Amino acid sequence: MTFAYPPLIHNGDPVRVYQGLSLQVEPGARVALLGPTGGGKTTLAYILAALAPHMTGGTLQGVARVNGRDVAHTPPAHMSTDVGLVFQSPDQQLFNMTVADEIAFGLEGLALPPDEIERRLAAILADVGLQGLEERPPWQLSGGQQKRLAIAAVLAMRPPILVLDEPLGGLDPVGRRTVMALLERLRTRHGVTILLIEQHAEFVARWADRVLVVADGRLRLDGTPREVFAHVHLLEAHGVPVPQMAALTARLRAHGLDVPLCLHVEEAAQALPAPRRVVAPPVPPARTAPPAVEIEHVSFAYEQETVPVPALQEVSCTLPQGQFVALVGANGSGKSTLARHLNGLLKPQQGRVRVMGHETHAHPVSFLARMVGYVFQNPDHQIFAPTVREEIAFGLRNLGVSASETARRVDDALQRFGLHVYADVPPAVLGYGLRRLVTVAAVWAMRPPIWVLDEPTTGLDAHYTAILADHMRRLHAEGHTILLITHDMALVGALAERVLVLHAGRLVADTTPRDLFIQHERLAEWGLEAPPLARLLAARRIPPPSPLTLDTVAALWATTP
Structure with missing residues (x-):
């Protein structure tokens, strides 16, 4: 065909x-x-x-x-x-x-x-x-x-x-x-x-x-899954995701370790030998930067036929400038509702939200958009321009950026996200994953100090997920504040330095990824699960490294430095 x-x-x-x-x-x-x-x-x-x-x-x-x-x-x-x-x-x-x-x-x-x-x-x-x-x-x-x-x-x-x-x-x-x-x-x-x-x-x-x-x-x-996922390098070359255990055992075999291909945590826990070295993870220093976002006793409810449906209940937290924070929780726990308070799309019915010192209830979305770049969960809620180039340029023009600087930033965003071949194509006709990249590129071009990304990797393959993760690392290294909403706990372990957990509209945990991933019973209670790498290390009673990535975990077993 x-x-x-x-x-x-x-x-x-x-x-x-x-x-x-x-x-x-x-x-x-x-x-x-x-x-x-x-x-x-x-x-x-x-x-x-x-x-x-x-x-x-x-x-x-x-x-x-x-x-x-x-x-x-x-x-x-x-x-x-x-x-x-x-x-x-x-x-x-x-x-x-x-x-x-x-x-x-x-x-x-x-x-x-x-x-x-x-x-x-x-x-x-x-x-x-x-x-x-x-x-x-x-x-x-x-x-x-x-x-x-x-x-x-x-x-x-x-x-x-x-x-x-x-x-x-x-x-x-x-x-x-x-x-x-x-x-x-x-x-x-x-x-x-x-x-x-x-x-x-x-x-x-x-x-x-x-x-x-x-x-x-x-x-x-x-x-079969075992036959196909044995081709780890071919799949990775095409940007196709592979199970973390398959990727890990492939890396260890490349280091000379005699281990079988494993697809599941329980297989790898049995097959892997004792690690070559176990290093206690360092304790990250506490941040002392001024606050980027302050959320104080925020409550919010949607109305259904005049009956309030609570979405947030007495949520309080502060995000220092330059911190990378993951916001996780089960479906319907209030994650997107909380995120929409940061750029003024929603206003707290109780409590207050301040962004870079500004009360959100006192400013329009257009003002807050200069400080908070928001990547929506559904890209179709964000794109509307006739071409990809125009989509990326729209926000810059609204911010009053000069024509020459707008053109430079648009070209940079097109190249960085591999969208240059689609520059003159209507974004609405692109596939879901590419439409997702267009929305990220549009925010990237605006250079906001605070980023809110709502499930940004949904619909992206492993190649584009890695590209996006690399860009988030760079933004963090440059001092941007990032709030990442995701169900991808592997991404949380690899990128975030702090995790907030929402459950039924309440903030129930504020901790590090490393400390969260060892709370298996609480995670289950909140409808969450640690990523496969963390579950493997827990099964072998090995403290997880930080960040938690394939490379940092493989280094525990690698036979060569």
């Missing part, structure tokens, strides 16, 4: 995605599809659902059949009875007024009896942990809750083939385990065939029977 989208710009060339792709998936299979950002994973999902080329345009050559139907000659409405597609961004899928209406909509389209609709609705709400939120408007849910709702709406219809495009993005560990259990029940009870497009390698290693890797328009690897 070959596929190309129409040109993105007038008189441009078609955008070739696949060149001679061939594969076959057996009924009832659990298949994971991996690949780099912009590598065509979402396009394949659109083809399987007959959205491409019928609704996207483009040219499909060769044969693509799904459940016996020829994609090229099957309208999407007809294919929808065979293929349930969960989009990468829930905003592309959610449109009803309440959670219950969203799930019931597809069931009503199947003409199911009302009592069957009620039964499925109650069951799926319990399965995804959204019971009690039946009357909540979807736009009042957290990003992770919206993702669970989008999954629930499709799963309730029980299609024979299920295609999920990065369903774990933005989900906490409890949410990921919930999705895994749901998918397993669908397969065992109803024989559903599942194609999972995902960047979460740890999940893929445990869940999939078969892993496909696509890159440069072709199928590069096809095998």
Whole structure:
């Protein structure tokens, strides 16, 4: 099969995605599809659902059949009875007024009896942990809750083939385990065939029977998780994430250590010998810099039909200038709500917030935006300009930056984030991961002293995640204050010097990553989990280094300095 989208710009060339792709998936299979950002994973999902080329345009050559139907000659409405597609961004899928209406909509389209609709609705709400939120408007849910709702709406219809495009993005560990259990029940009870497009390698290693890797328009690897993740260096070269244990054991083998490939923490804990050296992590010095952000007894509640729904309760903390802080917590714990108080998108209903000494309630967003650069959780809430170049330039012009300096900063941002080839392309037509990079580049160009990044790596492959992490390190080294909201605890261990934990709207922990990762029972209570490297070290009773990275952990076992 070959596929190309129409040109993105007038008189441009078609955008070739696949060149001679061939594969076959057996009924009832659990298949994971991996690949780099912009590598065509979402396009394949659109083809399987007959959205491409019928609704996207483009040219499909060769044969693509799904459940016996020829994609090229099957309208999407007809294919929808065979293929349930969960989009990468829930905003592309959610449109009803309440959670219950969203799930019931597809069931009503199947003409199911009302009592069957009620039964499925109650069951799926319990399965995804959204019971009690039946009357909540979807736009009042957290990003992770919206993702669970989008999954629930499709799963309730029980299609024979299920295609999920990065369903774990933005989900906490409890949410990921919930999705895994749901998918397993669908397969065992109803024989559903599942194609999972995902960047979460740890999940893929445990869940999939078969892993496909696509890159440069072709199928590069096809095998079991153990067969595919054995190609660590090839995967890393293509920017494809690999489980931390596979990456660690590959590094140790490169150092001459005779260890087998491991995919899971329990394997590595058994297979690795005693470490070559164990060094007690240094205690970081306390910061004495003036405050960048001061949050004092902040409470905030959203209104649902005049009934207040608490989101933050008596939150207090101070972020010194130049500190790198991670804000973590389960879906719906209030992370994004707290972050929106920093740039004035929300004002505290009780308490106060000061940014660089300025009371946020006394200043408009335009004033606070000069100090606080905000990268939204969903890039589509941020981009609007006709081209990538214009998108990056917009904020600079609003700040009154000169035309020559604006041009210089825009060019620098395009180069730094690998977006120069898309400079004159509308950002709205780019893939989700690339749209994410556009939003980061736009804030980068403005050079704010304070950065707030809300799940910035969602939808990014390992290559672009590493690029973004490197930029965050540089910003931190240059003295910028960074607040990183993420469910990626590996990123927290590698970058943050301090971690704030929100649980049910309350600040329940303020500590270092090293100290947080050893509190396994409390993490579970808060719906969180330490990263695989930290769990490995805990199993071997080894104190975690700081920062916690593959390189610092590998150094504990390396046979050469």
